[in-house]
Amino acid sequence: MLRMTKTHVSPGTPGSGPARRTPGFRAAAVGAALPLVLAACGSGSGTAEDGTWAPTEAIEITAPAATGGGWDTLARTGARLLEEEGLVDQSVQVVNKPGAGGAIGWAYVAGHGGDPHKLFVTSPPVLLVPMAGNSDHDHEDFTPIARLATDYMVYLVPADSDVETFDELAAQAESGEFSVGGGSGPGSMDHVALAGALTAAGTDPASANYIPFDGGGEAMTSLLGGHVDAAVVGTGEALGMLESGDMRAVGISSPERVEAVSDVPTLVEQDVDFTFDIWRGVMAPGDLDGAQVAYYEELFAELMDTEAWQEESARLGWTDAYQDSEEFGAFLDDTRDEYAEILTEVGLQ
Amino acid sequence: MGMLDQLLHGFSIALTPQNLLFVLIGVLAGTVIGILxxxxxxxAIALMIPIAYGMExxxxxIMLAGVYYGAIFGGSTSSILLNAPGVAGTVATSFDGYPMALRGRAGKALAIAAISSFVGGTIGVVGLMAIAPGLASFAVSFGPTEYFALMVLGLTAVVSLGGNNLVKGLISAVVGVMTALVGIDSQTAIVRYTxxxxxxxxxxxxxxxALGVFALAxxxxxxxxxxQGGARKGVTSLRLSGRELGRIAPPTLRSSVLGFFTGVLPGAGATVASFLSYSMEKKIARDGDTFGQGNPKGxxxxxxxxxxxxxxxxxxxMTxxxxxxxxxxxxxxxxxxxxxxxGPTMLADNPDMFWGVVASMYVGSVVLLVLNLPLIPVFAKVLNTPRAVLVPLVVVFCVVGVYGLSFSVFDLGLLxxxxxxxxxxRRNGFPAxxxxxxxxxxxxxxTNMRRALQISGGDWGVFASEPISAGLLAVALLSLLPALVRAVRGLRRGRVGPSSPEAATDAGAVPDGGSEDQAPTPRG
Incomplete structure (x- = not known):
C-alpha cells in the first residue's frame, strides 16, 4: 500500500494564499465511497500488443475538496457521464479528499506516482496554492491529461451604481475609497482576476481595496446590502443575480461574449487587454507513459463530444475549452508565469 | 388568498405518493444520522447527494431538505442522553438536557426537545412562506459591521455561561477564540498556529x-x-404536565422567532441561533440561575x-x-x-419547487413529531445501558463521526x-x-471585524455609526451592565478593606451568584 506523504511544508509567503471557495466550515466528505482499489499493478499491465493501453481496474477520480463544491461537481458529473455513456469498461469512482485548499488531495494523488487509475480534477488553485507556499506539490509533480471546460469572472456593481464601464470601476478602485469584494483570499483566484484587469486598465492594483469573503455568494450578499461597492465572482455564481436585475456586470473576463450573459461586454471590447479563465481539467499522478496519457486524452475528448456533456456543461455555465495533454501542460506553465506577474504587481510575491 | 392557493398547490406537490415517500426517507435518514x-x-446531506443525482x-x-431538518431534530437526542452533540446546532441543548437526563428526567427532556423542535420548525415554515421574499432585504442588510456586533452580543453570554467563576469562564472563552484562529487567515492568507x-x-x-470537550471528557x-455509584436514575415518564408546558411555551415561542431571523442571516445559522436564544432565555428567565443544572427552558x-x-x-x-x-x-x-x-428569480421561475418544498416542510415536521414521540422511551433506554457497554459505544460513535468528516487520522488525534x-x-472547574x-x-x-475595518479604511467609528451595529452593541453593553456593576463593586470593596471577609465572598460570587457546583456534573 502506498501511503499519503505528510512531510514538512513551509509556511505561506506573507500576503499570499490559496483559494478557499468552500464557505463556512470544512464540509463533510462522507459521500465519498472509498473504492477497494489495490495498489497499481505497474504501468506494464493493460498495455495491448499494438502499444495502446486500457484501464484494468476501477478508475478513481479525486476531488481535492468536499462534496458540493466546483471540483466535486466536475468529478461527479464526469464520472457519471463516463459510465452512463458507456465510454469506459471499468467503473469510475469519485473520492473526496478535502483540506488545505487542495493540498491534502494533491499529496494523496502524488503518493500514487505512476498509477494510471488515479485521476484528479483541477483548476487555477493547483497553480495558486503552491505559489503561496501552502502545498508540498505543484502542477509539475503531475501529468496533465486534458483541459475540459472554462468559466469566466464577472465584475459586478449594484444595479443603481454610477459605474458603467470597467474603466470607471478601475478609476474608482484606484481612489481607495471604493471596496471590491471577492469570494476567496488575497492572492487567490478572484483577487488575481481583479488585479490583472486593473493593471491592464492602467491603474495600480495595489491601491485597490480588495475585501475577501468566504465564497462568491457572501461577496454578492455584501454587494447587495451596499457593504462593498463592487464584487468579482464567477459567472456561474452571478447568473441568478444578473437575471433578476439586482446587479449589473460591467465586464466579463472572457475573450468573446458568453452566450448566457450576452449583454455583458468583455474587458477586451472595452480596450482592457485582459482575459481570465476559470479553467477546469483533469490531471494524473506523475510518470504516466505515453499510451496511458493517449488513452485518457481520447477518452475525455470523446466525453466532451457527447450530447449529455453538452447539456450538463450548458447548465453549469461552462464553455468547452479542450486541450490535450501537451497543450494543457504548456498552458499551465504559461499561466503560472502570468499569475506570478500579477501577484508581483500587487506586492504579493 | 393568493398565497393560500399557492400553498395548497404546494401541498398537492408534496403529498404525491412519490414525494411523500421522499419526505419520509429524508427525515428518517436525517434523524438517524443526526442521532449518531x-x-x-x-x-447526512453529503451521504445523500449521490442518491439525489439523477432524481427529479x-x-x-424535498428529500435533502428533509435530511437537513431531520438531522437537526435528531441531533438533540444524543446531546441529551450522552452529552455527545450529534449536530453543532444542538451543543447548547446538552447544557441543560444532559443534567436533566442524569436526574432521571431524560424522557421529559426528550419530549421537550421534540415539541419545541416541532414548534420552532413550524413557526419557521410559516415565516418562510409568509415573508421570505421580503426577508431578502433583511438578510443583505447585515454586512461585516453588523455581523461583528451580533457576534459580540452573542459572546456576552460568556459572562452568564461561565458559572460561578468569571475568570475561569473568560479563560475558557479565550481558548475557544484562539482555537478558532487556527488555519489560513481568510483576510491575509497568512497561516496561524498551524x-x-x-x-x-x-x-x-x-x-x-465539541465531541472532545463534552462526550470524550x-x-x-x-x-x-x-x-462510585453510577447514580443514574431510570427513565421517568415523558408526559409533560400542563404547568410544565406552560413554563416552556414562552421561551419556545420567543426562541422560534429569534432563531428564524438568525437563520435568515447568511452569516449566522442554526448553531449561532441556538447559543443566542439560550443566553437570551437565561437572562430573561426568573430562574436563570438554574440554567445549566437541568432547567427545561434551557x-x-x-x-x-x-x-x-x-x-x-x-x-x-432560495431568494x-x-x-x-x-x-x-x-x-x-x-x-x-x-x-x-x-436565486432571486427562483420564486418566479420555479414556483412549483418553492411551494412544494415549503409544503413538504409542514409534512416533514409532523412526520418527525409522530415518529419521535413514541420512540422516546426506546431512545431513553440508552441510559440504562451498563457503563461497560456505554463507554466504548460513545467512544466508537465519536471516532466514527470525526473520521467520517474528513477521513483523516490526524483529526482523531485532535479529538x-x-x-x-x-x-x-472539568477537574479544575473550568466551564466548557x-x-x-x-x-x-x-x-x-x-473575520467580520477585520473585513469591516478594511472596508472603512481602519475607522473604528463604523461600529457606532451604522444603526444596526450600534443597536446590537448597545444591547450587548446593557446585558453586561449588571455583571460589570457587581464586579466593580466587588473590586472597590476589595480595595477599601481587603481583609473584610464579606468582600472576599462577594467577589467570589460574581457574576450571577449561580451555584452550579451543586449540579450533578459540574460544568462550572
Whole structure:
C-alpha cells in the first residue's frame, strides 16, 4: 500500500494564499465511497500488443475538496457521464479528499506516482496554492491529461451604481475609497482576476481595496446590502443575480461574449487587454507513459463530444475549452508565469 | 388568498405518493444520522447527494431538505442522553438536557426537545412562506459591521455561561477564540498556529472540539469515577404536565422567532441561533440561575431556535442563491448539479419547487413529531445501558463521526487531545460552554471585524455609526451592565478593606451568584 506523504511544508509567503471557495466550515466528505482499489499493478499491465493501453481496474477520480463544491461537481458529473455513456469498461469512482485548499488531495494523488487509475480534477488553485507556499506539490509533480471546460469572472456593481464601464470601476478602485469584494483570499483566484484587469486598465492594483469573503455568494450578499461597492465572482455564481436585475456586470473576463450573459461586454471590447479563465481539467499522478496519457486524452475528448456533456456543461455555465495533454501542460506553465506577474504587481510575491 | 392557493398547490406537490415517500426517507435518514454523535446535517446531506443525482429536482430537494431538518431534530437526542452533540446546532441543548437526563428526567427532556423542535420548525415554515421574499432585504442588510456586533452580543453570554467563576469562564472563552484562529487567515492568507501541519490549514472542525470537550471528557469522568455509584436514575415518564408546558411555551415561542431571523442571516445559522436564544432565555428567565443544572427552558430554547433557524436558512438560499451555512452550501452545490439555480428569480421561475418544498416542510415536521414521540422511551433506554457497554459505544460513535468528516487520522488525534483538555478543564472547574461559544462566535467575530475595518479604511467609528451595529452593541453593553456593576463593586470593596471577609465572598460570587457546583456534573 502506498501511503499519503505528510512531510514538512513551509509556511505561506506573507500576503499570499490559496483559494478557499468552500464557505463556512470544512464540509463533510462522507459521500465519498472509498473504492477497494489495490495498489497499481505497474504501468506494464493493460498495455495491448499494438502499444495502446486500457484501464484494468476501477478508475478513481479525486476531488481535492468536499462534496458540493466546483471540483466535486466536475468529478461527479464526469464520472457519471463516463459510465452512463458507456465510454469506459471499468467503473469510475469519485473520492473526496478535502483540506488545505487542495493540498491534502494533491499529496494523496502524488503518493500514487505512476498509477494510471488515479485521476484528479483541477483548476487555477493547483497553480495558486503552491505559489503561496501552502502545498508540498505543484502542477509539475503531475501529468496533465486534458483541459475540459472554462468559466469566466464577472465584475459586478449594484444595479443603481454610477459605474458603467470597467474603466470607471478601475478609476474608482484606484481612489481607495471604493471596496471590491471577492469570494476567496488575497492572492487567490478572484483577487488575481481583479488585479490583472486593473493593471491592464492602467491603474495600480495595489491601491485597490480588495475585501475577501468566504465564497462568491457572501461577496454578492455584501454587494447587495451596499457593504462593498463592487464584487468579482464567477459567472456561474452571478447568473441568478444578473437575471433578476439586482446587479449589473460591467465586464466579463472572457475573450468573446458568453452566450448566457450576452449583454455583458468583455474587458477586451472595452480596450482592457485582459482575459481570465476559470479553467477546469483533469490531471494524473506523475510518470504516466505515453499510451496511458493517449488513452485518457481520447477518452475525455470523446466525453466532451457527447450530447449529455453538452447539456450538463450548458447548465453549469461552462464553455468547452479542450486541450490535450501537451497543450494543457504548456498552458499551465504559461499561466503560472502570468499569475506570478500579477501577484508581483500587487506586492504579493 | 393568493398565497393560500399557492400553498395548497404546494401541498398537492408534496403529498404525491412519490414525494411523500421522499419526505419520509429524508427525515428518517436525517434523524438517524443526526442521532449518531458527530454525524451532522452536512454529513447526512453529503451521504445523500449521490442518491439525489439523477432524481427529479423537486423530489431531490424535498428529500435533502428533509435530511437537513431531520438531522437537526435528531441531533438533540444524543446531546441529551450522552452529552455527545450529534449536530453543532444542538451543543447548547446538552447544557441543560444532559443534567436533566442524569436526574432521571431524560424522557421529559426528550419530549421537550421534540415539541419545541416541532414548534420552532413550524413557526419557521410559516415565516418562510409568509415573508421570505421580503426577508431578502433583511438578510443583505447585515454586512461585516453588523455581523461583528451580533457576534459580540452573542459572546456576552460568556459572562452568564461561565458559572460561578468569571475568570475561569473568560479563560475558557479565550481558548475557544484562539482555537478558532487556527488555519489560513481568510483576510491575509497568512497561516496561524498551524505548526506547519497542512491538516490544520483549514482550521479545527467545530464538531471535533465539541465531541472532545463534552462526550470524550464525560467518558473520562465516568471512567475516573469507577466504583462510585453510577447514580443514574431510570427513565421517568415523558408526559409533560400542563404547568410544565406552560413554563416552556414562552421561551419556545420567543426562541422560534429569534432563531428564524438568525437563520435568515447568511452569516449566522442554526448553531449561532441556538447559543443566542439560550443566553437570551437565561437572562430573561426568573430562574436563570438554574440554567445549566437541568432547567427545561434551557432545552426548549435552543431546540426551538435551531429548528427555526434551519428553516430560516432556506430564505437566503432560495431568494438570493446564497448559502447561509456550511450545510446549505452543500445543498446549493447539490441543487446546481440537479440543474436548479436558486436565486432571486427562483420564486418566479420555479414556483412549483418553492411551494412544494415549503409544503413538504409542514409534512416533514409532523412526520418527525409522530415518529419521535413514541420512540422516546426506546431512545431513553440508552441510559440504562451498563457503563461497560456505554463507554466504548460513545467512544466508537465519536471516532466514527470525526473520521467520517474528513477521513483523516490526524483529526482523531485532535479529538483525543480535546477530550483530554475537556477532562482537565472539568477537574479544575473550568466551564466548557464558554470555550464552545468562543470557538463558534469568536472566529466569525474576528473575520467580520477585520473585513469591516478594511472596508472603512481602519475607522473604528463604523461600529457606532451604522444603526444596526450600534443597536446590537448597545444591547450587548446593557446585558453586561449588571455583571460589570457587581464586579466593580466587588473590586472597590476589595480595595477599601481587603481583609473584610464579606468582600472576599462577594467577589467570589460574581457574576450571577449561580451555584452550579451543586449540579450533578459540574460544568462550572
Amino acid at each position: 454523535p458527530g454525524l451532522g446535517p452536512m454529513s 429536482p423537486t423530489s431531490a430537494i 505548526f506547519d501541519l497542512p491538516e490544520l490549514y483549514e482550521g479545527v472542525e467545530f464538531l471535533i472540539v 464525560e467518558v473520562l469522568v465516568m471512567l475516573n469515577r469507577r466504583g 432545552v426548549a430554547a435552543p431546540e426551538a431556535a435551531n429548528n427555526a433557524a434551519a428553516v430560516g436558512s432556506f430564505v437566503p438560499l 438570493l442563491g446564497v448559502p447561509g451555512s456550511g450545510t446549505t452550501a452543500i445543498l446549493l452545490g447539490a441543487l446546481l448539479v440537479l440543474g436548479v439555480t436558486p 483525543a487531545a480535546f477530550g483530554a483538555v475537556g477532562f482537565l478543564m 460552554a464558554p470555550l464552545i461559544l468562543g470557538l463558534i462566535l469568536g472566529g466569525l467575530m474576528e
